[in-house]
Amino acid sequence: MGIDMATRLGGTQIPSPVLTASGCAAAGRELDPFLDLTALGAVVTKSVQLRARSGRPTPRMAETPSGMLNSIGLQGPGIEAFLSDDLPWLASRGARAMVSIAGGAVEEYAELATRLRGARGMIALEVNISCPNVESRGEVFACDPAAASAVLAAVRGADPGVPIYAKLSPDVTDIASVARACADGGADGISAINTLLGLVIDTETLRPVLSAVTGGLSGPAIRPVALRCVWQIHRALPETPILGMGGITNGAEALQFVVAGASAVSVGTAVFGDPSAPERIGRELAELLVRKGFARLSDAIGFAHRSAELTDAAGT
Numbered sequence: 001m002g003i004d005m006a007t008r009l010g011g012t013q014i015p016s017p018v019l020t021a022s023g024c025a026a027a028g029r030e031l032d033p034f035l036d037l038t039a040l041g042a043v044v045t046k047s048v049q050l051r052a053r054s055g056r057p058t059p060r061m062a063e064t065p066s067g068m069l070n071s072i073g074l075q076g077p078g079i080e081a082f083l084s085d086d087l088p089w090l091a092s093r094g095a096r097a098m099v100s101i102a103g104g105a106v107e108e109y110a111e112l113a114t115r116l117r118g119a120r121g122m123i124a125l126e127v128n129i130s131c132p133n134v135e136s137r138g139e140v141f142a143c144d145p146a147a148a149s150a151v152l153a154a155v156r157g158a159d160p161g162v163p164i165y166a167k168l169s170p171d172v173t174d175i176a177s178v179a180r181a182c183a184d185g186g187a188d189g190i191s192a193i194n195t196l197l198g199l200v201i202d203t204e205t206l207r208p209v210l211s212a213v214t215g216g217l218s219g220p221a222i223r224p225v226a227l228r229c230v231w232q233i234h235r236a237l238p239e240t241p242i243l244g245m246g247g248i249t250n251g252a253e254a255l256q257f258v259v260a261g262a263s264a265v266s267v268g269t270a271v272f273g274d275p276s277a278p279e280r281i282g283r284e285l286a287e288l289l290v291r292k293g294f295a296r297l298s299d300a301i302g303f304a305h306r307s308a309e310l311t312d313a314a315g316t
Contacts, residue, residue, distance in 0.1 A: 010163020067219025234261025251284020
């Protein structure tokens with residue numbers, strides 16, 4: 001289309017700015033029949049933990065207006081099975097993998113990063129810090145800048161050999177301060193945002209629909225919140241790359257994240273209705289950038305900030 005769509009995850013160049021979102025397609029097998037995984041910037045895997053986990057009891061998903069709630073509970077086979085099965089499969093397909101990791105203690109994150117060091121096909125780590133810290137009365141790592149920084153410092157100290165992104169929760173007062181703490185701890189970039197905490201009640205039973213009571217809200221309903229978070233993080237940390245996500249369903253919505261400061265985007269909930277969505281959104285984004293007169297995706301990153309500054313300057 002006459003436009004350079006390449007971008008970077010930290011120091012790693014990728015051919016497309018569109019990735020999957022963690023948790024919405026496991027390790028990519030489900031999407032493989034519907035799109036070319038190698039055409040994506042990367043497949044972001046479901047968060048892997050040290051040990052296998054069965055997750056929470058059902059029901060653990062509920063539809064909401066313009067979105068859905070989930071309370072899966074990080075179900076997964078654990079790092080051993082991931083390294084022996086899922087990651088080699090992605091590598092065999094020629095897909096790039098951004099591996100999401102999660103833990104209940106700082107040491108667990110460090111061990112996961114150590115175990116993944118040098119893994120074939122892995123181009124980046126996404127550190128899911130929206131997990132309860134078992135050593136601090138279950139407080140979520142991402143809600144405490146000091147705890148978030150400690151996790152990223154531990155992962156950086158383990159030297160996984162790839163760029164490290166911190167995935168942040170929007171359920172905080174000042175997301176920019178958490179992002180800054182993660183960058184100070186060693187994060188190369190920020191993934192924003194994770195789901196928002198929500199609740200649905202069944203009006204027949206008058207009880208919460210989800211067995212865990214609350215769950216993570218995703219989908220178009222959260223897009224304005226996600227966009228605001230990306231804007232605030234880029235404004236506070238303009239040199240820190242951002243992987244933006246939250247309710248993206250088409251190229252125009254992806255463009256909003258790019259001009260707000262994201263150098264790449266992840267597509268998640270949209271794949272439940274359209275498994276080819278990430279590839280389609282990449283094409284739509286490229287068409288829009290050409291129409292807007294951009295020769296490179298990189299020229300559009302944060303463009304809305306520059307436009308706002310020019311407007312402010314003209315007003316004064």
